[in-house]
Amino acid sequence: MAIAEATIEDNLNQEKYQHYMEVLSTWGIKNETAAAFISHAYPIERFLDPHGKPIIERIDGSKRYRSLAAYKLSMGIGRVQYQSGGELKWKAGGSSTSRKALYLWVKFQVIMKPNLDNPKIAKLHDYYKNGSSQIVEGQTKVFHPGKGDQRVMRVVRRLVEALFYELIED
Structure with a gap:
């Protein structure tokens, strides 16, 4: 084992990262990816209100998930708006290091090489292959996750959201 890998493992074995490592291990996420994830997600409490609950803002009858949006931005899969000439556009925002680690x-x-014995990975693999479906006005509609890298990044988004909710569970 290289010195850098040993250092990463020693740091991840600290008590303060125990909960994070337990959640990540249920997904089969190993030390290198876990280190990239934890470096941007720790402490998860910085994304929550003082009572430890996600911040959800209600504006004009709709919900804005502020905690989840800030968390996704720190993971590198948030969106930021920018202006080019006279038009407004959206692009990926946040840490490219974390985004690359999760993408890979x-x-x-x-x-x-999916481990389909792990139900969490099997669910993500199924989403990648088949998309998702919702019942809209009594009919089932299938939503495909896109093509190529866009499809992979939508799976990353699903993973990051699932990890957020698992980390804030009591």
């Missing part, structure tokens, strides 16, 4: 993990562990 999904690419290899969910798409190329």
Whole structure:
């Protein structure tokens, strides 16, 4: 084992990261990806209100999930608005290091060599292959996750959201 890998493992074995490592291990996420994830997600409490609950803002009859949006931005899969000339556009915002680590993990562990014995990975793999469906006005509509890298990043988004809700569970 290289010195850097040993250092990462020693740091991840600290008590303060125990809960994070338990959640990540249920997904089969190993130390290198876990280190990239934890470096941007710790402490999860900074995304919550003083009572430890996610911040949800209600505006004009709709909900804005402020905690989840800030968390996704720190993971590198948030969206930021920018102006180019006279038009407003959206682009990926946040840490590219975390985004790349999660992208590679999904690419290899969910798409190329999925461990379908793990129900969490199997669910992400199914979303990658088949998309999602919702019942709209009594009819089932199938929503496909896109093509190529866009499809992979939508699976990453699903993973990050699931990890957020698992980390804030009591």
